[in-house]
Amino acid sequence: MDNNGAWVDWDTGLQHVITGYFQDLFQSSNINLVSVLNGVRPTITCDQNNELLEPISEDEVRKALFQMHPDKSPGPDDSILRVMGFSDRWIGLILSCVNSVRYHVINSGQKMGPIVPTRGIRQGCPLSPYLFIVSAEGFSSLVRHYEATRHITGCKVARSAPTISHLLFADDSYVYCQASEEEASHVLQLLQTFEGASGQKVNLHKSSAFFSSNTATNTRNSICNMMHIQEAGEDSMYLGLPSIVVETKICLGFLKERMRKRINGWEGRFLSRAGKEILIKTVVQSLPSYAMNVFLLPIGTCNEIERMMASFWWKSNNSNGNGSGITWMSWDRMTKHKYDGGMGFRSLRDFNLAMLGKQRWRLLFNIDSLASKVFKARYFPHGDYLSAELGSNPSFICSQYFCCKRYSEARPKEENQPCLFQVNNRWDSDVVKDFFSPEDAAIILGIPIDQSGEVDSWYWVAEKNGFYSVRSAYNLLQDHKHHSANTVSNKFWKILWTLKVPPKAKDLVWRAASNCLATKRNLCIKKVLVESNCPMCDVFAETEWHLLVACDFAWSCFNFAGLATVARDSFSSLLPWLEATTSRVTSETLGRVIMLCWALWAARNDLVWKQRVRRVSDVVAFANLSLDQWINAQGKGNIPLLSPLKDGDGAEQWIKPSSGIKLNVDAAIFASSFKHGFGCVVRNSDGGLISSFAGIKDGSVAPELAEIIGIREALNWLKDNAYTRAIIETDSLVCVEAIHST
Structure with a gap:
């Protein structure tokens, strides 16, 4: 039946009805961007635009390709890009890269179409995640406008906490407001305005409302009926995790069931030990990883999951799912590294603590993040995370963080003693050598003292770059548990x-x-x-x-x-x-x-x-x-080289900068004399020598620290000689990654 109510078949235009249906489904409506653009603030500077328009290097292409993750998202709008401050040339480059697909409908071998969607970007477009951020900026500005005009009221967990009106994750959005019909109607108006500006549609069937415990039932029902959405229940899920946590042992029980179903699917198959090892490490152990990044799983839940993995590992292929087999080694022993006599399986409890440690590190290190500001205002307004007390009536997440706080608690016991310094912030080597042994004095003198007067920052000693990683934290917990001198x-x-x-x-x-x-x-x-x-x-x-x-x-x-x-x-x-x-x-x-x-x-x-x-x-x-x-x-999978290697192939050569100057920095360690040194060569785009300098300092330091000291001296040289742009080259990958990460 067509839009006029008439019945049609293949001879009378059924194919046009089919293609028209899908064309209308993927067709964006007339859009009105004015209400959204008024709230978008320009954030892109001239320097950032110039950097975007610089010629693209091969290294940038390689890094970008490996970081992209395809996903579906709405398309960008050049108006939002322009209001944000992007250059017109850059906007043109982006829009020229964006394309959509042409769909065809096939029935009984007959091809109908094409159907050209004008709403959204095709599935798999590598630019989608980045373009969605641009589109979400329009929605975010609209919410901020409604908040500024007091049409909606955000949420605060404490007086000094920031007000949260909305949170965005991927293509999902949380909007916070008071539980009243007035503000609920404003939220509906907000969504309709964004629909008219973006051409997108909000799926109310997949939307839900969360209410605080003190919200009356009548109020909840009236708001849900007015917005045509459902109230989120205790069994509701978001991103694969419970939206409302009552008790971890109950709400996270689905992890055990999911694990049991996956393992039962492998029962009865002929799997070698190596095959079982791969399945456990790559599939089974990864199932609870996302939950462990948020929740501290009960010890009983961890033990039950580990028992399932142990049973799968030791059970014979001929058991056909009957029995659990003989457990010849405890799971605790099998979590040892292979080089220590174990199998390298994961201790779920230790891995859970290491995963949550990442969140705790963010509270300690990223003090300007939204999460840090919220937690600080609620639980430690006059201190930091390590000095905080749990207090009364903590949230579920906070109580879990504090339960595992003792595993990462470490801080200086005393302040630095000023008698060890001279007036110019240099180590007093005579005092240090008088108080400490030669070995300890060399280590102390090798610690660089900051000359800028900036506030000290936290350093994770288990990583060379000083930043927390789940891998290093897990290894620390395992080393403490399985310390072996054999x-x-x-x-x-x-x-x-x-x-x-x-x-x-x-x-x-x-x-x-x-x-x-x-x-x-x-x-x-x-x-x-x-x-x-x-x-x-x-x-x-x-x-x-x-x-x-x-x-x-x-x-x-x-x-x-x-x-x-x-x-x-x-x-x-x-x-x-x-x-x-x-x-x-x-x-x-x-x-x-x-x-x-x-x-x-x-x-x-x-x-x-x-x-x-x-x-x-x-x-x-x-x-x-x-x-x-x-x-x-x-050996059968080896691919022969196209041509034999010649002398000099693969040898590294110095490459002249395309413009400006390049500084090559290197460092050296003199262990016998407890000293370290650095050297730097400065050359221009013609390869000509501009300057060179070197230095030797007291103290035994790690090679990476010596490299960083050399880079710092190179930056000081640039500052003293009024250079604003230059290339610094070093052979330390750890230093390069640490600088880029900051």
């Missing part, structure tokens, strides 16, 4: 996991060396009713050491293969023997030893389960053949 074993584990042998062989040796192999002796310890005698010799109890080395059959295999390098008589367990073997043979020979251990276990299983007896020569041949086949398979 460097010999650590060396073996590191070599084992880097050997060029099949993962199944490395996994077998890891389980054997960790006493986690399902030998008969270990099964008896786990209360499994089996005979403990070795099936190969039927004399001694079957342990990892006996089965893989001490048994006469196993030792005959080592002798036949020429791998009996370390005598078995001086050892009584497998790990020390492997450590001794590692120190005496090459990595290639050690790989053969590992493969022979795997072949011995395979021969043992053939005898136990299939009653198939293997000869010594068969076991050795099977081990060598399996390793050779695996190595050959790894």
Whole structure:
């Protein structure tokens, strides 16, 4: 039926009805930008416009491409860009890059269309996330205008806290106002104004209203009915997390169910140990990550999820989902790094604390952010986060932050002693050397003293750049929990996991060396009713050491293969023997030893389960053949070089700046004399030398700090010589990234 109420078919224009429907769906309405543009403030400076219009370098293109994430969003409007202060040339470049798709409808092989949408940008446009920010600026300015004219009232958590009228995330928006019909009508008017200006439509079916606990039920119902939206309930979700938190154990129960469904989907599949490891690390452990970035999961929830992962890891492929298998090693041990004898699985509790630590670091470091201002006004108006007390009636999120505050609490115990300084803010080296040992004095004198008089900032000692990272915080928690001084074993584990042998062989040796192999002796310890005698010799109890080395059959295999390098008589367990073997043979020979251990276990299983007896020569041949086949398979994916390398290929060369000057900075450490130095060369666009300077300072410092000191001296030279634009080049990636991050 067409718009006139007449029935049509393919012969009378059905295709036009179909294409017209979708064309109208994607067609933007007449827009009126005046009401939105009046509130947009120019924020782009002339220098920023000049920087935008500079020639684009290859490095900028590469970084931009890797940072883009495709998503759907409304298109930009050149009017908003112009009001914000962007150059007309830049606006033209942006609009020339923006295009949309042409849709076609296919029915029974018949192509209808095209349908050209004028609302929004096509799915997958790499500019979409950035253009949405521009469009959202118009909505934000409109909300600020309504707030300034007192049509809506924002929310404040404390007297000194900033007023929040709206929050924007991706293509979602939160608007805060008083729970009254008057302000609700103003919000509706605001949304209608933005619809008329942008050509977009607000989906009221996907919108909801949140009310404070003291809002009357009648008021809630009247507002929801007037706005044609629903009230958000306790089970409502936003971005995959509960919108209203009652109790973490209840509201986060969906994480366990989601984990259980994902693991159950893998049950019954034939998965190798290496395959299970990849699934656990890349899929299962990532499921609760977003929730752990916001909430402190209950310890019970973390333990239950870890039990699911452990059961999946240890369970046999033949179990068909029945039982949980024998847990041969605690999850706590398996969270150790592979180089420390574990499997490198994630401790959910420690990772949760590290994730929340990122939020706590932002409260401490980004004091000008909106979140920091809100928390400071509510919980520590006269101090900082580390000196704050929880107080009475805290919010749910704040109480969780304070629960894990002790894990990151660290600050100077005393103020700096002024007697160690001279008047010109230099270390008094004589006083320092009198009070401290030569080693400590060298470290103290190497600490640079700020000459600008700026306020000190926080520094995260676990990262070279001084900024908090989840990875470094997690490693600190793990190191504190799993502190081990057994460097010999650590060396073996590191070599084992880097050997060029099949993962199944490395996994077998890891389980054997960790006493986690399902030998008969270990099964008896786990209360499994089996005979403990070795099936190969039927004399001694079957342990990892006996089965893989001490048994006469196993030792005959080592002798036949020429791998009996370390005598078995001086050892009584497998790990020390492997450590001794590692120190005496090459990595290639050690790989053969590992493969022979795997072949011995395979021969043992053939005898136990299939009653198939293997000869010594068969076991050795099977081990060598399996390793050779695996190595050959790894080499098939290699792509030959198009041309052989020549002398000098890849050598770094100094490149002249296109204009202006370039300063090359480098640093050096003189450990024996407890000093460090720097040097700088200044050249122009013709390659000509303008200046050079160097210096030596007291103190033992890290190489990155010496590089930063050299860069600071280069900046001082630029300031003294009245240069406003220059290129500074250094070979320290850590320093470059640290400067860019600030």
